[in-house]
Amino acid sequence: MYLIFRCDCGRAMYAKEGVATRKCVCGKTIKVKTRRIFKKAEDAEAASEMVRELQEEKYGGSFFTTADNIKKKR
Numbered sequence: 001m002y003l004i005f006r007c008d009c010g011r012a013m014y015a016k017e018g019v020a021t022r023k024c025v026c027g028k029t030i031k032v033k034t035r036r037i038f039k040k041a042e043d044a045e046a047a048s049e050m051v052r053e054l055q056e057e058k059y060g061g062s063f064f065t066t067a068d069n070i071k072k073k074r
């Protein structure tokens, strides 16, 4: 099972269940247990798809750019 959550910077990300921490592209290390879990996914593919949808909600575009590009724009 994969857990989908957001960093404080707003970026959606996922981690495999049982993983303690996950590093965001903004540089912050997220303790997975302390985050509010938005969704769960059966596998990494489904998890990345959910993250993509959450990113689109946040940034309002219909296309998905890479995390690096989002970071550069901000």
Ligand SMILES: [Zn+2]
Residues within 6 Å of the ligand: 007, 008, 009, 010, 011, 024, 025, 026, 027, 028
């Ligand atoms: Zn972040």
